[in-house]
Amino acid sequence: MQPQLIFLGAPGSGKGTQATRLIKECGYQHLSTGDLLRKEVKEASELGKRVTAIMNAGKLVDDNTVLELLKKNTDLASGAYIFDGFPRNGDQAKLLDEVVLKGSNSKAVYFEIDLDLLFDRLVNRRTCGKCGEIYNLKFKAPAQAGVCDKCGSTELNQRKDDVAETVKHRLDVFKETIEPVLKHYESEGRLVRLDASNGSDEVFSSLKSLI
Template identity: 35%
Template structure:
């Protein structure tokens, strides 16, 4: 399966992203990146889409560990910049706390820096989490490299809201947990969903903090903005035959094996475990 083959480093992608910045991120004024590698000669180049709080980071990270590729989450890049007290910190703080989307120019700038750092470390392949979020970003990414697959994780809004409000972060180790115990009965054509809380170990319990943007008002605004912006991006990849819609059936124990099955990786995890 082409998805599990090796990738040659796309070093020109960094300079391409930087050229996009200097030309107002217009894909029409930039030639497409031409030296693409055959899929059989590289590792996976996937994108994970989904509403805030749906679990993109959790599932993308698990797949990255399984396939041996880096997990690049634009949300993490934004939070790292916020914590750095750099020149963008104050501007990003105002945007995030209002539940708005960060501009294409800022996101692409952060992503280009991340790719540059990864190239220096010899990284290959990737799973992008949280990018692209707009048609403009999708067109730029298409000019940079070939995306093999776009996984669109889906979950009903009331469950998403409850999940986001239950999120906690350990202020010491930085790991994510969730205190929400979700048990939604099926109705109006929607299936029932049960999700157990992801509780912290004892040494993290007294150190949990809530993200500043995980308030009900901000989460609802983020979901509204995402829904408005995501439709064209989904259609962009659907029209290219690259979109995989995946409705999460529950928490990680229920969803992980189903996701592996949908990706034709259900026997790959077993082979990796046997070889370890």
């Protein structure tokens, strides 16, 4: 039985790309709390209605609701999952163990990367508005400035999330909250650190050797 995987990493560390490959090549299922919340809201399930009310009140969705959401969408006896976006702090890590994982075989994978390097990656990221191809002005620039290599569109956009000030804030928050999460898994011998500054293929083969 493949281990349940808890993905940890700063925004832009490449964990999303790795998740996509694990799902495609190794039969994993993705549990993105953001996506699950949107799904429940859209389906207007009982849980979804509660989430809508919380969000309409301008509040953050509380841990118990997220845990309930995860429980509802997992069957750990038969499936292998990637937990992504939860836990974000030490308390949530403990709760996830107690309420959802309950001693099942699981590993936390930390996509470790220098945060200054990450800042550079994120603020230089551009996405083609037409075909979705992703560029980086510093590391993977289009052949002709401002033109998509794939479809020729001149609509290379910067995501609102990737503006310098926002990126800095996201990375600061990440830095503050990740340490206790890492400690939680490390103390139980369940933490694996992967060097996320390596190429995507290299990271993926280290990942595959874990499962």
